[in-house]
Amino acid sequence: MGLRYVQPAPGFKQYLPKDYVDLIDFGPFGKEVDASQLGQFKEILEEHPMCAGCWMAYFVRVFYASLPNPEDTIVLGTAGCARLALSQAAVPFIYGNYGDTNAVASGLTRALNLRFPDKQKDVVAIAGDGGLMDIGFSMTMHSWFRREKFTTIMVDNEVYGNTGGQESGMSPKGVQLKMAPKGKKFDKLPATELAKLAGCVYVVKIAPTNIKRLSKVIKRAILAARHFGPTFIHAYTSCNIEYSIPTEEVLKDAREREKKDFGFEEYMTDEVRAFFEEIEKKKKEVRA
Amino acid sequence: MPEQKVVDIDYLFKEAPRERHFITGAQAMAEAVKRANVDMAIAYPITPQSEVMHLVGDLYAQGYLKDYYRAEEEYGTMSAIAGASRAGVRVFTATSGPGLLRGIEAIASWPGHRIPAVLGVLTRVVNAPLSIQPDNIELAYLLHSGVVLLHAENQQDVFDMTLAAFAISEMVDVYIPVAVATEGFFVTHAKGYVDMTPEDMKLPPRDPYKAPVPVTDNEVPPARIQRDAPVQKSNFMSYLIHAVWQQEVWSSTQRAMKYIYKYLNGPIEVVNPDADVFVVASGCAAAQGREAVRYAQEEGLNVGLVKIKSIRPFPTKEVRDALKNAKGVVIPEHNIEGWLSKEVKAAIPNSGIVVDGPRVYGGMTLPVELIMEEIYKILGIKQEKKVVI
Ligand SMILES: Cc1ncc(C[n+]2csc(CCOP(=O)(O)OP(=O)(O)O)c2C)c(N)n1
Ligand code: SF4
Ligand SMILES: [Mg+2]
Numbered sequence: 137m138g139l140r141y142v143q144p145a146p147g148f149k150q151y152l153p154k155d156y157v158d159l160i161d162f163g164p165f166g167k168e169v170d171a172s173q174l175g176q177f178k179e180i181l182e183e184h185p186m187c188a189g190c191w192m193a194y195f196v197r198v199f200y201a202s203l204p205n206p207e208d209t210i211v212l213g214t215a216g217c218a219r220l221a222l223s224q225a226a227v228p229f230i231y232g233n234y235g236d237t238n239a240v241a242s243g244l245t246r247a248l249n250l251r252f253p254d255k256q257k258d259v260v261a262i263a264g265d266g267g268l269m270d271i272g273f274s275m276t277m278h279s280w281f282r283r284e285k286f287t288t289i290m291v292d293n294e295v296y297g298n299t300g301g302q303e304s305g306m307s308p309k310g311v312q313l314k315m316a317p318k319g320k321k322f323d324k325l326p327a328t329e330l331a332k333l334a335g336c337v338y339v340v341k342i343a344p345t346n347i348k349r350l351s352k353v354i355k356r357a358i359l360a361a362r363h364f365g366p367t368f369i370h371a372y373t374s375c376n377i378e379y380s381i382p383t384e385e386v387l388k389d390a391r392e393r394e395k396k397d398f399g400f401e402e403y404m405t406d407e408v409r410a411f412f413e414e415i416e417k418k419k420k421e422v423r424a
Numbered sequence: 425m426p427e428q429k430v431v432d433i434d435y436l437f438k439e440a441p442r443e444r445h446f447i448t449g450a451q452a453m454a455e456a457v458k459r460a461n462v463d464m465a466i467a468y469p470i471t472p473q474s475e476v477m478h479l480v481g482d483l484y485a486q487g488y489l490k491d492y493y494r495a496e497e498e499y500g501t502m503s504a505i506a507g508a509s510r511a512g513v514r515v516f517t518a519t520s521g522p523g524l525l526r527g528i529e530a531i532a533s534w535p536g537h538r539i540p541a542v543l544g545v546l547t548r549v550v551n552a553p554l555s556i557q558p559d560n561i562e563l564a565y566l567l568h569s570g571v572v573l574l575h576a577e578n579q580q581d582v583f584d585m586t587l588a589a590f591a592i593s594e595m596v597d598v599y600i601p602v603a604v605a606t607e608g609f610f611v612t613h614a615k616g617y618v619d620m621t622p623e624d625m626k627l628p629p630r631d632p633y634k635a636p637v638p639v640t641d642n643e644v645p646p647a648r649i650q651r652d653a654p655v656q657k658s659n660f661m662s663y664l665i666h667a668v669w670q671q672e673v674w675s676s677t678q679r680a681m682k683y684i685y686k687y688l689n690g691p692i693e694v695v696n697p698d699a700d701v702f703v704v705a706s707g708c709a710a711a712q713g714r715e716a717v718r719y720a721q722e723e724g725l726n727v728g729l730v731k732i733k734s735i736r737p738f739p740t741k742e743v744r745d746a747l748k749n750a751k752g753v754v755i756p757e758h759n760i761e762g763w764l765s766k767e768v769k770a771a772i773p774n775s776g777i778v779v780d781g782p783r784v785y786g787g788m789t790l791p792v793e794l795i796m797e798e799i800y801k802i803l804g805i806k807q808e809k810k811v812v813i
Pocket of ligand 2: 186293376378
């Protein structure tokens with residue numbers, strides 16, 4: 137169990153940095169926390185250098201607060217804005233090369249299963265729209281076709297944010313961005329449709345306006361990946377810099393997009409549905 | 425599949441009995457994998473490599489490996505190899521020419537990730553124009569990647585070097601990938617005698633905790649719950665850390681040398697050390713160099729061979745010593761650019777004694793006569809051009 141490795145040996149605690157000790161005493165390790173409790177526990181992600189008001193940064197924060205098993209989770213990221221925060225979180229993080237997340241995660245997940253057949257290790261790949269749907273497209277798709285058991289989260293800001301605002305395959309048709317000086321000529325790639333076709337067992341499209349719901353689907357995606365196959369969350373995480381959205385209007389923008397083309401969609405196979413129903417039932421029994 | 429017992433690395437290399445088999449280079453590579461206690465292999469087809477990974481697939485089907493799959497393409501292959509290795513298992517893959525180049529961004533990042541993977545490189549022309557023949561220009565691209573690069577002359581070398589590669593790559597003071605290259609077809613698809621260790625003996629398993637950098641399995645203290653990824657903090661930190669890390673990777677490559685001495689009898693082999701003229705060669709060009717030495721002996725000429733087994737780390741000191749009294753050096757190569765020739769010239773103080781070539785490329789064979797011609801030129805022997813009909 138990873139919890140053991142998080143905790144320092146007796147007598148050693150006093151020599152550790154305060155930040156570390158606080159994470160052990162007041163962090164989410166070994167506890168069931170929820171994003172709705174943000175502010176009541178020490179978070180896995182605190183400092184990060186992403187832009188002020190960046191919705192993606194907030195998403196990453198909520199993501200870490202939603203992990204069902206943070207002490208046994210490994211996060212993979214890639215080039216792109218999100219990795220600036222992911223790499224500073226208190227959960228092991230792997231950065232390989234741009235777009236490789238789902239291939240690296242395939243090898244990693246299989247190897248962890250070989251080494252720890254009786255322990256659950258959660259693997260989550262979080263990458264941008266460019267990382268997953270452009271440069272890493274074939275690796276993303278093939279990890280799904282192969283039914284690799286890990287979660288993929290696309291933080292879709294509809295642009296190459298980290299390299300200064302170029303068009304991506306997920307940019308909406310018509311928008312004028314760098315490298316699309318006359319506007320984008322084709323539609324957003326149908327990421328969630330592709331995920332379903334490719335065999336993902338749990339697929340969500342979400343504009344993260346409702347933190348509780350977001351937290352729930354992140355947990356669900358990770359739990360379903362443990363037992364049934366690949367899972368995918370497509371989250372709209374606007375880039376206020378490249379799309380010139382004033383910080384105070386970021387949430388408003390997300391709500392508008394939610395009404396327009398980012399309405400909440402949750403797909404799951406019958407097997408996964410039955411699995412969640414069973415969990416809900418057990419929770420109710422415990423409460424009763 | 426026979427029950428395999430784990431034996432000590434040194435025992436397997438130095439004492440275990442050996443039995444002679446007549447097998448192809450591809451078989452020799454797979455036979456080494458069979459004895460290396462490999463956990464997982466990932467394959468993507470390309471001629472002439474495919475044969476190797478077919479055989480490794482058979483090993484998986486027989487139970488020698490625990491996992492194996494055909495990946496989406498080579499970039500995906502090399503990235504997944506990185507992921508699996510970072511989780512602590514022993515991994516193997518192989519590729520050729522265009523496949524190597526497709527995977528090279530990932531491969532070049534393996535040393536920095538401190539990934540002790542073993543990579544077979546079965547050489548093939550790099551396009552264009554298309555050819556599938558054994559030109560070894562692709563190895564030039566690996567020279568600057570930080571991997572340890574061994575170059576096999578024949579089937580026996582393929583077996584020994586591949587088995588040694590697994591041991592060397594996981595040494596705590598090395599811990600970087602080892603590539604074992606040989607010429608496609610000439611070695612992979614041709615048979616030769618190979619003295620092999622028994623198939624019921626294998627290397628000890630990878631110990632993921634015997635490592636200079638922790639594996640990513642959430643089981644190892646010191647915990648990575650320190651929120652400090654300095655590379656992301658500032659450009660200054662990023663320069664500094666990258667610089668220090670590179671120094672460490674390249675020092676690791678150098679530290680592999682002592683194990684190359686231990687398990688492969690050193691990075692070079694010298695035939696006739698007191699020769700006037702040396703053929704310096706690696707890979708299957710060394711076999712032709714060996715023939716040239718035999719021809720020369722029959723003609724009463726004092727010619728020797730320096731076979732270079734390890735291209736990275738490059739045996740600068742050893743080559744310099746071996747060539748200190750040479751009057752001339754001939755470097756036959758299977759590529760147009762002459763990467764080995766550049767390495768040798770940079771290693772010796774009197775590079776003027778080196779003849780650039782002979783070189784064949786596009787996958788042509790390397791006739792011994794071409795090497796002899798250069799030897800005659802150095803020795804001032806005028807040769808009648810004979811045309812045999
Ligand atoms: C092989 C390679 N090509 C290009 C880049 C440059 N690059 C870094 S981040 C990035 C774009 C990131 O866009 P996205 O994946 O959408 O993430 P975002 O920054 O928008 O979150 C690019 C093109 C790279 N690092 N590696
Ligand atoms: S560039 Fe955009 S996506 Fe990237 S950190 Fe800034 S606001 Fe966020
Ligand atoms: Mg983006």
